[in-house]
Amino acid sequence: MVLVRRQLLVLAAFASGLPAALHAARAQGGPKLTQILRGDLVGQSEKVQETVVSSLELGPGIGAPWHMHPGAQELLYVLDGSILVEMEGQGAKTLKAGEIVLIPAEIPHLARNESTSGTARGLVVHSRGDKEKPFVVPVKRST
Numbered sequence: 001m002v003l004v005r006r007q008l009l010v011l012a013a014f015a016s017g018l019p020a021a022l023h024a025a026r027a028q029g030g031p032k033l034t035q036i037l038r039g040d041l042v043g044q045s046e047k048v049q050e051t052v053v054s055s056l057e058l059g060p061g062i063g064a065p066w067h068m069h070p071g072a073q074e075l076l077y078v079l080d081g082s083i084l085v086e087m088e089g090q091g092a093k094t095l096k097a098g099e100i101v102l103i104p105a106e107i108p109h110l111a112r113n114e115s116t117s118g119t120a121r122g123l124v125v126h127s128r129g130d131k132e133k134p135f136v137v138p139v140k141r142s143t
Helices: 002-027
Strands: 050-058 063-068 072-080 082-087 091-096 100-103 109-112 120-128
Touching: 050 109, 072 082, 072 091, 082 100, 082 120, 091 100
Parallel strands: none
Antiparallel strands: 050 120, 063 109, 072 100, 072 120, 082 091, 082 109
């Protein structure tokens, strides 16, 4: 575990200088770095114990039911297709490829692919402030 943390610290230090290096490289026709979201942690007392990155594939009509992540903020970035995301108290929003949503910790939400023909793909990042809490908790909602 110490080795993993040390490797993450090295990567973070490297990444902190990466935007400037990529900007200079871009001026010479190199890679392009586009920041898609930057935001403060919500509901985690400004600390992260663990970050979990996952790929998501939702077939036609498939979705994750209402749930929440205790102590974990979620980012969902849509890679292909479109994904409907509904958060308690905020209504539903359909995200298309290239769009992102931040779901604060403790907020019940769902995600589903309403397409009848194509698979939707996304990248999901959970920043956990407390690894002792369960990762996901189902939420029952009255319809």
